Amino acid sequence: MLNIFHSIFFSPGSESVKTINKVSVKAGASVSIPCSYDGKYKNHVKYLCKGYVWSSCTYEIRTDSQRETGKYSISEDKSQRIFTVTIKQLTADDTYYWCAVENNNEADIGQRFLLSVTTGTPILSVADQNVIGYIGEKITINCSYRDSGGVSWCKLGSTCVTVSGNIDAATINTAVSNVISVTMSGLKSESSGWYYCVKRDFQMPVHLTVTVKPSGNQCITTYIDWSNIPTETRKENSSVTPLMILAIPLSVLIFIVIVALSILFVLRGTKRVKNKDSTASKVSLDLQNEGDLTYAEVSFKKNKAAQFETQAASDADVTYSSVVPVKKQSARRSEGKDEDVTYSTIIRHKQ
Missing domain, CATH: 2.60.40.10 (Immunoglobulins)
Structure with missing residues (x-):
């Protein structure tokens, strides 16, 4: 039904649409064809049609539907009044095409172009x-x-x-x-x-x-203006650009991570050494508190000398006992605890 409508309402060779006439291309390659149109068709649908004559021409791609398929793509720059069609994977079957514009209830307008596909040098x-x-x-x-x-x-x-x-x-x-x-x-x-x-x-x-x-x-x-540039070229540029943008920040980030890890390892090593020294100091102090005690006992016996007889009778039977903890000279007396007290006992013996 669409082809019947298309056959009735079409004006081939219109001056309102212009394109190139003949292009020599290599088989398997791609080609982009520009099609210019009159400004009054700015908001009209544009399309690519395949076939030598209009009666057998078939729609391939349109601006009012999906603009890219496996073989064809179409884009439009309304400011320049140009739409571009791209045909990929060219074969000997790709020969005559039409750049066409719908004209609402009047005859469509378009221009035909020829692709000369060769396996040799174009x-x-x-x-x-x-x-x-x-x-x-x-x-x-x-x-x-x-x-x-x-x-x-x-x-x-x-x-x-x-x-x-x-x-x-x-x-x-x-x-x-x-x-x-x-x-x-x-x-x-x-x-x-x-x-x-x-x-x-x-x-x-x-x-x-x-x-x-x-x-x-x-x-x-x-x-x-990517609208006039083929889809394949847009994809290539879109994949390269983000990589270039991320390259420098990513390198800086990696450098910062490496520096941070190095500082962390150094700090951890220092902390282990400090903990080891602190433990050793604590053990040393404990040993000092327990081992630096001196036990002494002093006993006075009776003196045989006559001149001390009277005094000895009262003092000789007394026993003096002392427990004195001895601190190293480096220890500060002001910091002494309960163990720094000297205990003395006086025991009187019966005569």
């Missing part, structure tokens, strides 16, 4: 369809081609130049055999967009993103 190719340049600087894009003949450089929806021109101060150099080298100087933010190399009836689109150059002395937040 007629026209670039190392990367997505390049990044910096404001105020220049960038060089190389397009390789297989056959001889004239080459040119174009901006989607604009004019083309062959040697030099007014497309972002582009200069073309063909000094190297089978390579068209395009240098764009004095880049500006508005220089961002889709360009393409032209060789005979083949084109190869290239997306340029112009941004502020990162500085090592400051942190600069850069906005990149």
